[in-house]
Amino acid sequence: MQTLQRLTVIGVGLIGSSFALKLKQLGLVDEVVGCGRNRVNLIRAIELGVIDRAESDPTLAVADADLVLLAVPLGSIAPIYRRIQPYLSRNAIVTDVGSAKASVISEIAGLLGECPANFVPGHPIAGRERSGVEAADSELYQQHRVILTPLTHTNTEAITRVSQLWQAVGAQVSMMTASYHDEVFAATSHLPHLLAFALVDMLNEHPELGNVFQYTAGGFRDFTRIASSDAAMWRDIAIQNHSAILKWLEAYQAELDKLAELLNKQDATELHQLFTAAKTARDAHIVNRAP
């Protein structure tokens, strides 16, 4: 594979750092420029060998880069793209890691007049409880998916290049439309996060039961693990993908109405069927799936 001469990572956190670190280990990049507002973090990134050079100004950081990875919070992707656009090399490819795709694409199109052909919208399905450059792990993407949601006018070579690089760091790349992506992740990721936040919030707001958290065990810990996720990140996702999330939240509320009715009627047969169907589906698709 052709080596990158200069990779610029804007946002030197877990996601961007892990990508850069693995490419460096594989010898697939000559120089990594890291850009961020936190100088201490950038110095640490140099010490850890994640980046070779630090820049605080994104317009300077992207100079002569052949790939720019926008690994910043969802709400900052389009505004940063607008700032760097005049300073990009003619052949520079830009990609991002935002958890919602249609909103990022339409914001960029809105700010730049159209969505650039060299922009390949992406979403690596990977995360850890720890964040920041200290958590960087060159093996983060092994056996994880990366979704790319190119537009019809996106440059084919740019898509191929981004796809190859993600595969090189260990990921399995899937292509889909931005709207399908947003539906699927609203249902399987954004909604569950909101459900977990809502449950913890409800228990926290009912002091008449006392501190009920003391009676919880492993099941509750796992169910609510995602409620310990970063609140600002999830605010951004909730806002940016609100219409797909609302659609699935309504479908879920209908499912809970059905459940409430079964409980009300004490319908043991139907409850058993519902639980069995769910257990069977999860065991088939999650527990027993190939790694």
Place this chain on the structure above:
Amino acid sequence: MQTLQRLTVIGVGLIGSSFALKLKQLGLVDEVVGCGRNRVNLIRAIELGVIDRAESDPTLAVADADLVLLAVPLGSIAPIYRRIQPYLSRNAIVTDVGSAKASVISEIAGLLGECPANFVPGHPIAGRERSGVEAADSELYQQHRVILTPLTHTNTEAITRVSQLWQAVGAQVSMMTASYHDEVFAATSHLPHLLAFALVDMLNEHPELGNVFQYTAGGFRDFTRIASSDAAMWRDIAIQNHSAILKWLEAYQAELDKLAELLNKQDATELHQLFTAAKTARDAHIVNRAP
């Protein structure tokens, strides 16, 4: 502590076996009689040293026992109690491990005329994905809670005895009323199980998105882990504790209505506050709690 001469475990699964095994290791019981309908399981329990003797008939199994542990499914506790009652020694203590308490107590009272003074209702907060005697683990109860919900007329010595035995196997014993127990576990355990079953069920029933499970990652796996729980066990819990579960399900639906409204209004400030409150509560009570 005074040694048990004969412990009878009715239902030789994970919960009953782990209790018996630890008491035997500690030398706190002279003989363990195991009772169940599955002969292969009982023979295996003898091979594993969990029980000393097997009986398929509960009325014979309880003869001369000083403690009887009813570790059978929730719906079978009261019917089995009625069967064994005439065959219990005068001083025999009976305890159970059911996940709902008020219904068990009222069913027993209904079948026997009153809830016996020697019956100590209990609920160990422990479980594993694996079940059956093969999963028996003498350390299962270390740092786990056991809740006892005695009635006002329950024999104080019986409460103390059961409490001491649970502490001996490593558990931390809490006392509360059956109705408080059922409220707390409806909110923190039964409701989350139903929410997880409902989410998997919903995704499974929307084929228009294709197999969305393939795009899920660790967050979804953890959130839905409890949806792989035994369907018959959760049917019983849902039926037996339906009124407390319904109450908390309604409170949760109100919480989701609030969330839907915030998404609809795209109220970033309020969403951020809700997520922050949840994350703060979980981090304080779950992530950072003393072991």
